[in-house]
Amino acid sequence: MISGTPSDDAWRFQVGGRTSDGVTHAAPPLLSLILASALAPASIAAQPPAVTFDEALALAHRSPAAETARRELAARESADDGIGGTAQATTITVTPGAGSAADQGWGFEGQVSVAQGWNLADLGGARRRAAGEERAAIAARARADALRARLEAARYWIDLHTLQSLASSLEERRALVRRRVELAERAREAGVGTAEQLAVARAEAAQVERQRVEVEGDRVDAARQLARAMGADPSRIPLAAGPVPRPRLPGPRAVRARIANLDALPDVAVRRLTATAARAREAEASAEYGPVLSLGAQLERGGGDTWVVYGIASLQLDLFGSERRVAAVERGAAARADVELETARLRARADLEQAAHDVGHSTRALRVIERELLPALDDLVARLARAVEAGERTRFALFDARRRRSGADEAAVRARGARAWARVRLWLLLAELAPGGAS
Secondary structure: OOEOOOOOOOOEOEEOOEEOOOOEOOOOOHHHHHHHHHHOOHHHHOOOOEEOHHHHHHHHHOOHHHHHHHHHHHHHHHHHOOOOOOEEEEEEEEEEEEEEOOOOOEEEEEEEEEEEEEEOOOHHHHHHHHHHHHHHHHHHHHHHHHHHHHHHHHHHHHHHHHHHHHHHHHHHHHHHHHHHHHHHHHHHHHOOOOHHHHHHHHHHHHHHHHHHHHHHHHHHHHHHHHHHHOOOOOOOOOEEOOOOOOOOOOOHHHHHHHHOOHHHOHHHHHHHHHHHHHHHHHHHHHHHOOOEEEEEEEEEEEHHHEEEEEEEEEEEOOOOOOOHHHHHHHHHHHHHHHHHHHHHHHHHHHHHHHHHHHHHHHHHHHHHHHHHHHHHHHHHHHHHHHHHHOOOOOHHHHHHHHHHHHHHHHHHHHHHHHHHHHHHHHHHHHHHHOOOOOO
């Protein structure tokens, strides 16, 4: 959960019950929200649901996309508990028959034998080890799916928040250009304005309308994608509510130290554990064809109502390498997973380096806008306003300056969104590389 004041060093962010500083918080009261929505009047229930950043990531952590591997793991854990030891199946053989002797008539004869086999290559242990490695790979995939879901929800929430701010900025700009069109029309009617000035004003107004339509389309798309990422009904597109997150990031040295631990990233761990599981299955395949010792007893009833008991001992050997086919397949899978591991490491390194770069780049870009561009345009607008009052400049020049100022506001909104996404993305990735990782 994010809490605190909107400063670089005061934010804490919860994913799956754990925050960046190790404090555990409760998840959003989802059941209360569902009940409130169900009991609300139709007019209220029809309103778009407002979702904060905390809620979006908490819901994404529990979405179907993030839940699949977790459910698979739970099913495997309960089923794998039944894996037995090295004992093979028990064999019970009944052989009924009849026979006769010269001095006797026909009589019943039969044999009953019971034998128990044991795999001497520890097949049960190999199966348990392979199952354990497979569960470890599934657990890593569950972490990877959860991280991917949180990253996706974070990106769409920030995009939606940015587009909502852009829509508000464009409404202000729309009012400004409409006033300019009105001014150009009055000037044209009074004979002090030109047709060219009026055409320029109308073209600018049409351009703003086009931007409004594009931003609205992008806003609806981001809202639907956010609903999908949260596992919510996409027919009710949400609104991004609350402040933009600014999670606490470690210093540059700590960032570099965590990047060096990139094998802890879930996607990399999945590849590493997949290779380990393939080798464990290879060992299991070989053990399945290992020597099998069978011990048992046989009871035989012969003619003349005689009974004989025999001991049974047998050793089954695979002398022709029957296990090589299955073991070869798993060995190939392990070799492929080794190459995919190296690919995953390269990709993870590139993603982490790019994420770290984007934080600095987006911060510098926003600083230029906020510290240089906006103050310069504010000064220009103020000077032109005084010049208009003094009769030294026309209102058209002032409107142009205000239009440029409005455009700079839009650039600042986009830059703030880009910086917020860069910080959140790096924070989520680094959280997986911290001691203990993210749950």
